[in-house]
Amino acid sequence: MTDVFLSIGSNIGDREEYLRNALIRLSENSVIIEKVSPIYETEPVGYKDQGKFLNAVVKVKTELKPHELLKVVNSVEKELKRERTVRWGPxxxxxxILLYGDLVVDDDDLKIPHERMWERAFVLIPLNDIAPYMTKDGEKLSCLIEMLPDKEDVKLLKRDWYKVV
Ligand SMILES: Nc1ncnc2c1ncn2[C@@H]1O[C@H](COP(=O)(O)OP(=O)(O)OP(=O)(O)O)[C@@H](O)[C@H]1O
Ligand SMILES: Nc1nc2c(c(=O)[nH]1)N=C(CO)CN2
Incomplete structure (x- = not known):
């Protein structure tokens, strides 16, 4: 089974409960949760006129192919009443889907690695917690994080918030 990394975020309602619920629903749909980062509270990136996010990164294992996984991800978002309003909005x-093993996908509806992940402190900081061995072009995550202008906008909120079974 392939190692996959997912980023999860929420900035409406009971944000922590949405994150927890998302993992429960993923695990009911052929996605095995292996490792969960702490939760960070983060300033919104892109569209600024919205509340702070809670963000985390999870390592999962799955037999699902990338597009099958995208379908599951989209259906969980739908179940949790995700509505698309403004781009990068609440x-x-x-x-x-951040990474799917070493696979590269360049389709209209799916790009892996996620196109914007390497410039996002709200992704790289939690990713570094659970996969500090990871590199990009020979550069360690900790070095990439050091270079990000908004790294101070990502604040540790809570560890051990989801029990991996
Ligand atoms: N790696 C990926 N993971 C999830 N969705 C992806 C990925 N690559 C492309 N997409 C496509 O992006 C579409 C829009 O995704 P979404 O509305 O979640 O974007 P966003 O989260 O607002 O912005 P961003 O993509 O910058 O995180 C999805 O329906 C999906 O088809
Ligand atoms: N802090 C933060 N900002 C964002 C986030 C997010 O998860 N956290 N997601 C976005 C679109 O994917 C756009 N901006």
Missing amino acids: RTIDID
């Missing part, structure tokens, strides 16, 4: 839940 949402109950957002689930992005």
Whole structure:
């Protein structure tokens, strides 16, 4: 089974509960949760006129192929009442596929690695917590994070918030 990394985020309602619920629903749909980062509270990136996000990154294992996984991700977002309004706008839940093993996907509806992940402190900081061995072009995550202008906008909120079974 392939190692996959997902980013999850929420900035509407009971944000922590949405994150927890997303993992429960993923695990009911052929996605095995292996490792969960702490939750960070983060300033919104892109569209600024919205509340702070809670963000985390999870390592999962799955037999699902990338597009099958995207379908599951989209259906969980739908179940959790994610509505698309403005680009990068507020949402109950957002689930992005960051990495799927070493695979590269360049389709209209799916890009892996996620196109914007390497410039997002709200992704790289939690990713570094659960996969500090990871590199991009020989550069360690900690070095990439050091170079991000908005790294101070990502604040540790809570560890051990989801029990991996
Ligand atoms: N790696 C990926 N993970 C999830 N969705 C992806 C990915 N690559 C492309 N997409 C496509 O992006 C579409 C829009 O996703 P979404 O509305 O969640 O974007 P966003 O979260 O607002 O912005 P961003 O993509 O910058 O995180 C999805 O329906 C999906 O088809
Ligand atoms: N802090 C933060 N900002 C964002 C986020 C997010 O999860 N956290 N998601 C976005 C679209 O995917 C756009 N901006």
